[in-house]
Amino acid sequence: MTQEIKSEVIENLQENSPETVETLNDGGKLPEPNKVKPVKNPVIQHDIMRYRKNKLAANLALLGLAFGCLYFLILYAQVKNERFYYTWEIAFDVIYNLFFLLLTFLMSEQVKNYNRKMFPLQLIIGVLQIARIFWLPLSGITHTFVNSAGAEVTIITSGTFTAMTVCLAASGALIIASSLIGFFRSLAVENFNKKVLNGEVDLECELKKEENAGGEVNA
Numbered sequence: 001m002t003q004e005i006k007s008e009v010i011e012n013l014q015e016n017s018p019e020t021v022e023t024l025n026d027g028g029k030l031p032e033p034n035k036v037k038p039v040k041n042p043v044i045q046h047d048i049m050r051y052r053k054n055k056l057a058a059n060l061a062l063l064g065l066a067f068g069c070l071y072f073l074i075l076y077a078q079v080k081n082e083r084f085y086y087t088w089e090i091a092f093d094v095i096y097n098l099f100f101l102l103l104t105f106l107m108s109e110q111v112k113n114y115n116r117k118m119f120p121l122q123l124i125i126g127v128l129q130i131a132r133i134f135w136l137p138l139s140g141i142t143h144t145f146v147n148s149a150g151a152e153v154t155i156i157t158s159g160t161f162t163a164m165t166v167c168l169a170a171s172g173a174l175i176i177a178s179s180l181i182g183f184f185r186s187l188a189v190e191n192f193n194k195k196v197l198n199g200e201v202d203l204e205c206e207l208k209k210e211e212n213a214g215g216e217v218n219a
Contacts, residue, residue, distance in 0.1 A: 053112045057182035061108035061122070064174030065101065068129060071167035072097050075136060078156055089136060100125065104175065111182030114189045122179035129172030137164040 072093070107122045140156035147153050156164075 054114055054182060054185050055112065057178045057185065058108045058112035060174045060178035061104055061111060064171045064178065065104040067167045067171035067174065068100055071164055071171065074160065074163050074167065078140065078160065093136065111178055114186035116183045116186040119179050119183045123176060126172045126175035126179060129168050129175060133165050133168050137161050
């Protein structure tokens with residue numbers, strides 16, 4: 001009986017789906033129909049954003065901060081080389097890093113709450129992180145001295161320079177990405193709030209539509 005049903009299915013599908021027929025003949029199962037994901041209601045999604053923290057932008061800023069910390073740990077490990085790194089530049093770098101840590105942490109909290117007031121400053125700090133590659137790291141790899149063996153070597157090794165460059169580039173890129181994501185998401189939330197206050201968007205009506213359509217009100 002099962003074989004007869006299978007034969008009838010094969011005959012019905014033979015003209016339209018040769019691949020399905022071949023699968024059945026090999027003892028396989030009928031392919032499952034494609035599951036279509038329901039389209040998310042943009043109004044509902046924007047409403048959810050108002051009550052959900054912007055964790056992506058905040059985490060990117062904190063990750064940029066972590067790479068910044070890793071950079072100056074590598075840098076300060078070179079201070080033992082008193083031929084170059086015992087200078088006013090290191091003192092200035094220490095002070096800058098204190099402000100960098102404080103401001104980056106504060107900005108991560110701002111973007112988490114969809115506040116874009118510090119967007120220009122965050123963008124500048126991200127650019128400065130990348131620009132720092134051309135200051136102490138570049139100076140260390142381009143300046144040379146004669147070591148005890150009489151060989152002329154650079155202040156820092158190429159491996160150290162590469163590690164510093166990667167840390168600063170990653171830190172700057174992550175902070176810039178955080179600022180851009182935070183800016184556009186906060187702008188979207190602000191515009192949505194204006195539409196709700198002006199009556200351009202009826203949330204109750206949209207929720208009823210979602211319920212009638214059998215959709216799920218989630219992100």
